[in-house]
Amino acid sequence: MHLGLGAFSRSHLAWYTARALDARDWGISAYTGRSRELAEVLTTQDGLYTLIERSAEGDRASIIENVVEAHVGGDLASLIADISADETVIISLTITEAGYRVGVDGLLDSTDSHVRADLAALSNIEAEPNPSAIAVSTAIGRLVLGLDARRRACSGPITVMSCDNLPNNGSLLREALLGMAEAIPDTAAWCKQMVSFASTSVDRITPSISPEEQEELAATYGDRAPVIAEPFSDWIIEGEFPAGRPAWESAGARFTDDLEPWESRKLWLLNGAHTLLASLGQLRGHRTVAEAITDPVCLHAVNSFWDEAERHLPATLGLTEYRSALHERFANARIEHQLSxxxxxxxxxxxxxxxxxxxxxxxxxxxxxxxxxxxxxWLAAGEQRLVPLGIEAADTGTAFSWDHAVLAVESLSTKLAADGAFLSAVRDELDRVRHILSAAR
Known part of the structure; x- marks a missing residue:
């Protein structure tokens, strides 16, 4: 069962499952985050969709068959039935970083109003004869609701696997889930015994599709839910699957006992560079990653950041080759990865x-x-409302000041916000970025 059905899960998890040697033995019952339309379209297509791998040489299309059911995220009756079924042995998630509802300490954020509401609702589960009537709104709350039903059904062990861009995502998921499950003590104890948590590093650029291109692809492939992805893919997995799993390694996935260095390589080099380009690239007037990486100013900034990150990664990870591949991937103009x-x-x-x-x-x-x-x-782009700064005063129209900048850095790292030399470097770089932009105009 998969929570967070969207383009990425269909270009990665479902694609690997469809290419595994035992693909015919495995189906995915998937739940969207919010989109009712995607669930409805895939249901009318019997879960089938076209994956288009797009490179400079052209497109390669394949039909993915392993999504056997598509539901809206709020379909709690189906979700509870799926999780409690003995045949369900893996729950995977792509719910974005924010969907885990954890604080800076890595634990469930008890100050989050949605978390508090879900904890209160779950604590009253004994008084509700119909579990699907329990009003939970977060992905973690829904997961706990389903696992409570699995415990009551006396179904077997299960693996919960995060496929989101978070460091140590399996452990983070474990802390969030167990924190939510404390609302139902018996279920919390059962989860500690019966639920295994797997961590993964996922890597495949999967851009959103514009409405105009959606229409073109529908005309070409007869598919109202196609996915576009780059040809490159990588998947590293750490964890136990006591009730079984697809032979993902036969499709190219790698299993490891130490995910951390692979995870850091991907998060810092690929995702870190993307986050840099989202700010600097938009400031420079670019729309996509492919446009931004051809800009010497952006390219220099990316390479300099990679140089700093590489110092803290093992040389055994093939960093020179990975950086070269990243540059080629970023420059693929046929993958329109929007900076916005x-x-x-x-x-x-x-x-x-x-x-x-x-x-x-x-x-x-x-x-x-x-x-x-x-x-x-980031601060300069936030000043121009191109990216969010995450601090209320700077995001709601108040004139941007250096005090706002310090608050913004503090929201990212109290340690670095207390580092006068680092703040001075940020201030100097902010002046330099503004100067570059002013000169360009």
């Missing part, structure tokens, strides 16, 4: 993708100038 799409929830992404590199650079006695450039670009 990448810019969504920028503060959370910076906290996970850039600040760890900055902290390591400063702890190693270096200036972290490239990281300062990333932060300065």
């Amino acid at each position: 799409q990448i810019a969504i929830d920028t503060p959370t992404k910076l906290r996970l993708r850039v600040m760890p590199v900055a902290v390591r650079e400063r702890e190693s006695g270096r200036e972290a100038d490239a990281c300062a450039t990333v932060i300065a670009s």
